[in-house]
Amino acid sequence: MSFIPGLGLAKGMALTLRRFFEPKATIRYPEVRADVSPKFRGRLQLLYDEWGALKCETCFQCAQACPIECIDMGGIDTKGRYHVHWGPPEQYAERREESALRRSGRTVPDRAYEHFEQLDMSPVEAILDDHDYDPKRMLSILEAVQAVYGYLPVAALKQISFRSGAYYALIYGTASYYGHLRLDPPRDAGQARVAASARPDESVYLASLGAALDGRGAAAGAVH
Amino acid sequence: MTTIIRTPAEWPSVLLARAAALKDHPAMGFDDPSAALDAAVAAGAFEGLRRAVRDLGPAGTIATVATAGLRGRGGAGYPTAAKWRAAAAHGAPRYVVAHGYGADPGSLTDRALIEADPFGVVEGLAIAAIAVGATDAIVAVRAGDVEAVRRLEGVVAAAEEAGFLGEDVLGSGHDVNVLVRPVQGAYMLGEETVLLKALEGRRGQPEQRPPYPAERGLFGMPTVVQNVQTLAAVPWIVVNGAPAWAGIGSARATGTILVQVRGPERAGVAEVPLGTPLREVIALGGQPPRRHSLKAVVIGGPSGGLVPPELLDTPYDFDALRAVGAHIGSGSVIAADDRACIVDLARLLTAFCSTEACGKTIPCRIGTRRLVEIAARITDGRPRPTDLQLLADLSADMTDSALCDHERLATLPLTSGMRYFRSELDDHLLRSSCPAGVCRPIAVGAAL
Numbered sequence: 179m180s181f182i183p184g185l186g187l188a189k190g191m192a193l194t195l196r197r198f199f200e201p202k203a204t205i206r207y208p209e210v211r212a213d214v215s216p217k218f219r220g221r222l223q224l225l226y227d228e229w230g231a232l233k234c235e236t237c238f239q240c241a242q243a244c245p246i247e248c249i250d251m252g253g254i255d256t257k258g259r260y261h262v263h264w265g266p267p268e269q270y271a272e273r274r275e276e277s278a279l280r281r282s283g284r285t286v287p288d289r290a291y292e293h294f295e296q297l298d299m300s301p302v303e304a305i306l307d308d309h310d311y312d313p314k315r316m317l318s319i320l321e322a323v324q325a326v327y328g329y330l331p332v333a334a335l336k337q338i339s340f341r342s343g344a345y346y347a348l349i350y351g352t353a354s355y356y357g358h359l360r361l362d363p364p365r366d367a368g369q370a371r372v373a374a375s376a377r378p379d380e381s382v383y384l385a386s387l388g389a390a391l392d393g394r395g396a397a398a399g400a401v402h
Numbered sequence: 403m404t405t406i407i408r409t410p411a412e413w414p415s416v417l418l419a420r421a422a423a424l425k426d427h428p429a430m431g432f433d434d435p436s437a438a439l440d441a442a443v444a445a446g447a448f449e450g451l452r453r454a455v456r457d458l459g460p461a462g463t464i465a466t467v468a469t470a471g472l473r474g475r476g477g478a479g480y481p482t483a484a485k486w487r488a489a490a491a492h493g494a495p496r497y498v499v500a501h502g503y504g505a506d507p508g509s510l511t512d513r514a515l516i517e518a519d520p521f522g523v524v525e526g527l528a529i530a531a532i533a534v535g536a537t538d539a540i541v542a543v544r545a546g547d548v549e550a551v552r553r554l555e556g557v558v559a560a561a562e563e564a565g566f567l568g569e570d571v572l573g574s575g576h577d578v579n580v581l582v583r584p585v586q587g588a589y590m591l592g593e594e595t596v597l598l599k600a601l602e603g604r605r606g607q608p609e610q611r612p613p614y615p616a617e618r619g620l621f622g623m624p625t626v627v628q629n630v631q632t633l634a635a636v637p638w639i640v641v642n643g644a645p646a647w648a649g650i651g652s653a654r655a656t657g658t659i660l661v662q663v664r665g666p667e668r669a670g671v672a673e674v675p676l677g678t679p680l681r682e683v684i685a686l687g688g689q690p691p692r693r694h695s696l697k698a699v700v701i702g703g704p705s706g707g708l709v710p711p712e713l714l715d716t717p718y719d720f721d722a723l724r725a726v727g728a729h730i731g732s733g734s735v736i737a738a739d740d741r742a743c744i745v746d747l748a749r750l751l752t753a754f755c756s757t758e759a760c761g762k763t764i765p766c767r768i769g770t771r772r773l774v775e776i777a778a779r780i781t782d783g784r785p786r787p788t789d790l791q792l793l794a795d796l797s798a799d800m801t802d803s804a805l806c807d808h809e810r811l812a813t814l815p816l817t818s819g820m821r822y823f824r825s826e827l828d829d830h831l832l833r834s835s836c837p838a839g840v841c842r843p844i845a846v847g848a849a850l
C-alpha cells in the first residue's frame with residue numbers, strides 16, 4: 179500500500195503510455211504471417227525418402243515421449259508388415275460425431291474414421307486377470323490375446339491399456355515390434371501358422387546366403 | 403537335432419564332453435526328465451554346484467572363474483568374473499539371465515548346446531546365481547527351438563525336485579528360482595539390453611550402456627546376462643580347477659568355444675579351443691570342390707567380417723579377430739569359394755542387418771539403410787563416383803555414433819570387403835564387371 183494518493187494510478191498510466199509506443203505484438207493474420215522456424219512442420223506428418231519408402235520406422239519414440247499422447251500415425255510401416263494405426267481412429271470418430279460436420283448429416287467416408295467392430299472382451303479380461311494386470315508381463319499377455327483372436331485387435335490393445343494402466347503407445351510399441359505378433363487378421367489359416375512359428379525374414383536370409391555362396395547371387399535366394 | 407562335427411582327437415572337449423559320454427544312454431530322450439537327470443548326475447552333473455556351495459562360497463567361485471580367465475561366449479568376450487563382481491557390488495534383488503536365444507539364424511551353437519547338455523547350462527546358472535547373490539534366474543531360449551525348450555523345462559523341474567534348485571539349494575541357505583522363458587520375434591533380442599526389454603514385456607530396443615545391465619538391468623536391478631556356453635563352462639571350471647581351463651586355448655582367450663562351421667562339404671557345430679588357427683577351423687567344413695578355391699571366410703554371422711585366405715593363420719579368438727576386422731559374434735564361420743561375389747555377399751549381410759535394426763537411433767534406422775543402398779548401387783552397376791568414400795565415411799560415423807553394437811558391427815561386411823577385396827570392388831566400380839559373374843545386369847566376368 180502506498181501512502182501517496184494517486185501514485186498507483188500514475189504508475190498504471192505510465193505503463194499504458196510506455197506500451198502505447200512499443201511495437202505491437204498482434205499479427206494481422208492472414209495478411210501478415212508469423213515467422214516460424216524452417217523446421218516447424220505444423221501438423222505432424224511422416225516423411226518419405228527419395229525411394230518412396232516411409233522414413234518412419236514406427237519406433238514409437240515420439241509417441242511414447244509425447245506426454246499427452248497427441249501424436250498420431252497412419253499408413254503401412256516400412257517393413258510392409260502392419261497397418262499403423264497409432265492415434266486411435268475411434269477417437270476421431272467420436273470427436274467428429276460432436277462436430278458440425280457430423281451433425282450436418284454428411285457422412286465421413288474415410289474408413290480410418292470408422293468405429294471398430296464390437297469385440298467380445300471377456301477373453302481379454304480373463305487373460306489380464308491371469309497376469310495380475312501386470313504391464314511387466316505384457317509380452318505374454320499379448321501372446322495370449324493373439325492366441326484367442328488370431329491377431330491383436332486395436333480395441334483389445336486399448337482395453338489392455340485401460341485396464342493395466344500402461345500407455346497405449348507402450349503397448350502398441352511392443353505389439354508392433356515382435357515378428358510373431360500381428361495387428362491385422364491373418365488372411366487364411368496357413369498364414370496364421372507361418373506367422374506363429376518361423377520368421378520369414380530369417381528363412382529368406384538363409385536361402386539368399388545359400389544362393390550367394392553357390393554363385394547364383396543373393397537375389398536368387400530372395401525369390402521363393 | 404543339430405549336427406555336431408567331430409573335431410581332431412587332440413582337441414579338448416569340455417562343453418560337449420558329457421553329452422558325448424551320455425549320447426547312447428536310454429534316458430537321453432528326455433521323456434522322463436528325472437531319469438535323464440539321474441543319468442547326468444551319475445556322469446558328474448551338479449558336482450560343480452555342490453563344490454561351489456560347500457567349498458568355494460560366492461567369493462571363492464568368482465575368484466576361481468577370474469583365475470580361469472573365462473570370457474563371455476556371446477560375442478564380445480567380456481571377462482565373466484568382472485561382470486559378476488560388478489553385479490554383486492550393487493544392491494539386491496539381482497537377476498541372472500542365461501542367454502540362449504541364438505540370434506543369428508545361421509548359427510545353431512547355443513541350441514546345440516542346450517539340446518545336448520541342458521544340465522551344464524542350468525548348473526552354471528545356479529552357480530552364477532549363488533555367486534552374485536541372485537534368487538531369480540531366467541533362461542531365455544528361442545521359442546522356435548521346441549526341443550530345446552522342452553528339455554530345459556524338464557531339467558529345471560527335475561533339478562528343483564532333486565534339490566539342486568529352488569529353496570535352500572543343497573542346504574546352502576541360498577534360494578535359486580529358475581524360470582524358462584521362450585522368447586521370439588526379432589534378431590535384436592540377441593543384444594543383452596534388448597533381451598531384458600523383452601523379458602520386461604517392452605518393445606525391443608537397446609538402452610545406452612553404461613549403465614551396464616550388471617548395474618541396472620532387468621526391472622532396473624543388477625542383472626548378469628551370460629551366454630549359455632559361458633555358463634556351461636563354469637561347472638567344469640569349478641570341478642576341474644581354474645588352471646585346467648586356463649591351460650586350454652591361448653593366453654588371452656582361454657578354454658573352448660562352439661563354432662558353427664559352414665563349409666563346402668558339411669555344416670555343423672564344433673567345439674574348438676580358442677586360439678586355433680582359422681585354417682584348422684575352416685578345414686572342419688571340408689575342402690572346396692574341384693576347380694574352385696577358397697575366396698573368403700565370413701566370420702561372426704550377419705554382421706561378420708570377410709577375411710581373405712591370406713589371413714588364415716589368424717588365431718580364432720576375440721582380440722585377433724577384431725584386429726583383422728571380424729569378430730567371434732554368433733560363432734559362425736562360413737567358407738565362400740570363388741563362385742561367390744564379395745560385393746553381393748556383403749550386400750546381403752548388410753541388408754539383413756538393416757532389416758533387423760530396431761529403428762531407435764539414426765545410425766541404426768537410416769545409416770544401415772544407406773549402407774545397403776550404396777552396396778546395391780555397386781552390384782547393380784550404377785555406382786556414383788563418390789560411393790567408396792561415402793561408404794568409408796558413413797561406416798566411420800556409424801561406428802562412432804552407434805547406440806548399440808549392432809550398428810557398429812553392421813558396417814563390418816562392407817568395410818572388411820573394401821579392405822581385403824579392393825580389386826574385386828574396382829572391377830564393379832571401374833570396369834562394370836563382376837569377376838564371379840553373379841551381379842546382374844553387369845555380369846560379364848569369368849562366368850565359368
Ligand SMILES: Cc1cc2nc3c(=O)[nH]c(=O)nc-3n(C[C@H](O)[C@H](O)[C@H](O)COP(=O)(O)O)c2cc1C
Nearest residue numbers: 474475476501504505592593594628629632807808
Ligand atoms: C546384434 C547383437 C546380437 C547378439 N546376439 C547374441 C546372441 O544371439 N547370443 C548371445 O549370447 N549374445 C548375443 N549378443 C551379445 C549380448 O549382447 C551379450 O553381450 C552377451 O549375451 C553377454 O554374455 P557373455 O558375457 O556370456 O558373452 C549379441 C549382441 C548384439 C549387439
Ligand code: SF4
Nearest residue numbers: 234235236237238240
Ligand atoms: S515413430 Fe520413431 S521414426 Fe517414426 S516419427 Fe516417431 S520417432 Fe520418428
Ligand code: FES
Nearest residue numbers: 760761762766806
Ligand atoms: S539396432 Fe537400433 S540402436 Fe542398435
